[in-house]
Amino acid sequence: MLAADQVLDQYFLESRCQLIEIAAMLDRYDRANGDGDERLTLLYKALEILSERGAGDNRAEQLLNLFTDPE
Amino acid sequence: MQIIQPHYHAIARTAQDYEKMAMSGVVAVCEPAFWAGFDRKYAGTFVDYFRQISEFEPTRAADYGIRHFSWVAMNPKEAENTTLSHEVLEQMPQFFQNPNVIGVGEIGFHKTTRNEEEIFQAQVEMAVQHHQLILIHTPHLGDKVRGTKRTLEVLAGLNVDPERVWIDHVEEHTVKAPLDAGYWVGFTLYPITKCTPKRAVDMIEMYGRERLLVNSSADWGPSDPFTLQECVMELRRRGHSVQDAIEIFHNNPCHFLGQSPKWDIKPVRLEEIEVERPVLTPR
Known part of the structure; x- marks a missing residue:
């Protein structure tokens, strides 16, 4: 298991790239004058979870549950 | 489709890259001089490096039917060593006589220091x-925003024609100022640390296709020359025409690089040929 600073050493740039990619996709949607969609709402909910420092160490699980079809 | 790879560090790549590039439409590559991954000690090492990219690499590329052009320069990172840099600069003009050398590059800033600026300015003046x-x-x-801003400030103080200058590795936060000032810009498709094919197409859609070059800058680090083809695919899947793709990935490099008399590859245009249907005669 990696130490905390090793996690950032190894994954900071990759995460930066993935976040920029999400930002670019949302920009693309806005430039296309999208007027909202359930999928977009889900993405923004996911970003809310990610923006919380204290969201817990199961963010991936939370996001997968968010994107899971209701039973 | 014919593609030109305007920024490619062939010295760090395999023959298989040339082979696969040739099979996927690449007709020419341009190789700027860059940092080798370690700081070199001797001016003579650079001279041999310039010989390798201007004399030997064209022969390696030719084995696959690809044209190879090169640039010579003291790269931004090693420009911090001004003593060595000036020794290298003294050797550069002899390479301008080479039939494959089309300019001075890649130059500019790495950490945007005074030493880098001294060597950058000297190389612009030489060019x-x-x-x-x-x-x-x-x-x-x-460092990109600060370095780009200072690049434009230095250039503004020199007697350069913006049409003959290509400012590379721009991204969303640095693309507008060089374009507004009349320079060519380059989008470098590079995994993780630069631009992605999707974002490059976003910027093409936002700013138009004039005065822009797309490249993979494939080198010795994690990089992939075929991100260029990925970018062509992304452009096409968004509904842009084949001719649009040709304009960006072949003709724009021809327009910029064609300002050098050594560049002889011409822009191409799709032609629709009306084929007369053969008359089927009954047996």
């Missing part, structure tokens, strides 16, 4: 004096 095209590297990651 102008020798009628060479100019290729400018802009810094990676957190």
Whole structure:
């Protein structure tokens, strides 16, 4: 298991790239004058979870549950 | 579709890259001089490096039917060593006589220091004096905005024709200022640390296709020359025409690089040929 600073050493740039990619996709949607969609709402909910420092160490699980079809 | 790879470090790549590029439409590559991954000690090492990219690499590329052109320069990172840099600069003009050398690059800033600026400015002046095209590297990651801003300030104080200058590695936060000032810009498709094919197409859609070049800058680090083809695919899947793709990935390099008399590859245009249907005669 990696130490905390090793996690950032190894994954900071990759995460930066993935976040920029999400930002670019949302920009693309806005430039296309999208007027909202359930999928977009889900993405923004996911970003809310990610923006919380204290969201817990199961963010991936939370996001997968968010994107899971209701039973 | 014919593609030109305008920024490619062939010295760091395999023959298989040439082979696969040839099979996927690449007709020419341009190789700027860059940092080798370690700081070199001797001016003579650079001279041999320039010989390798201007004399030997064209023969390696030719084995696959690909044209190879090169640029010579003291790269931004090693420009911090001004003593060595001036020794290298003294050797550069002899390479301008080489039939495959089209300009001075990649030059510019790495950490945007005074030493880098001294060598950057000297190389711009040399390029102008020798009628060479100019290729400018802009810094990676957190230094990019500051380095790009200073690049434009330095250029504004020199007697350069913006049409003959290509400012490379621009991204969303640095693309507008060089374009507004009349320079060519380059989108470098590079995994993780630069631009992605999707974002490059976003910027093409936002700013138009004039005065822009797309490249993979494939080198010795994690990089992939075929991100260029990925970018062509992304452009096409968004509904842009094949001719649009040709304009960006073949003709724009021809327009910029064609300002050098050594560049002889011409822009191409799709032609629709009306084929007369053969008359089927009954047996």
